[in-house]
Amino acid sequence: MTVALDGFDVKLLAALQDNAALTNAELGEIISLSASQVSRRRSKLEEAGVIRGYRAALDPEALGLTVTAFVGVTLGAHSKENARKFRNMVKAMPEVQEAHTLTGDLDYMLKIVVADLKALSNIINDELLPQEAVHHVRSSIAMETLKDDNLLPLGSS
């Protein structure tokens, strides 16, 4: 579904992606609209899928998740079946936060978050590498994260 977004919508979305705990009244103040209109627009944006959902942003450290890694994967035998199995596995792995196919020499880029380096090693050796489709894996550990907000750029950010 494609929706035409006006200035109010964009400002509303920007505010909500920054802080979804804002009440409709507070949002109304920010974007100069009444609470009832905010409610109506919000419902529309949710129904249209522009707003996919609401999430609590958690602190990985507090949960003992100290290692973030970017793992580049190249596939070997490009059989459709093996590739499909690889994709399904990746989608099902909770440690994989993101998975993309890339241009360039890498086939897949995974972002993985785990408790420690041992857990990362286990994932690579026991889950990734045994896959028939997987030819090579190369991982880089994030030493420091400057920014992690994953906020989309919406004009007024």
Next chain:
Amino acid sequence: MTVALDGFDVKLLAALQDNAALTNAELGEIISLSASQVSRRRSKLEEAGVIRGYRAALDPEALGLTVTAFVGVTLGAHSKENARKFRNMVKAMPEVQEAHTLTGDLDYMLKIVVADLKALSNIINDELLPQEAVHHVRSSIAMETLKDDNLLPLGSS
């Protein structure tokens, strides 16, 4: 502040990061706890910083953001001042969703989301490369995103 998380907390956090729109009563049903207890635990987790905040997850396509890229950056002259400037710029750029320092041959890995390839090219040529600290930039475009949820692995790890 470090907090001891029990099984209820972990389940609560897992449910909330998946869907922060759930009411306390609904959460209580999921984790087998009364709504009032859910409310109390939630406040504690928010205060302790385990819950950093609440965010609306938006659909990039619906907002005209069609290009996701991973940009590897190597710094040249490692003067402290230049590196500091680079870091501040990156933090301030709304198109940069994530920025990490990495092990391996790359100094920085940026995840960038923009409307189109032209916008990406503009960012690289007009913002990144003119920085004194920046020696080399290498970008990979995400052709397909299999997974993008950025949900932390809780319990199932």
Next chain:
DNA sequence: AGTGAAAAACAATGGCG
């Protein structure tokens, strides 16, 4: 397009077992 107010739903406390 928008507003404002009433009704319904919900959150947050406190007391008690």
Next chain:
DNA sequence: CGCCATTGTTTTTCACT
């Protein structure tokens, strides 16, 4: 920690412009 009641807030719907 469950349960219940209360109070205050918030959302949503309706009438209206």
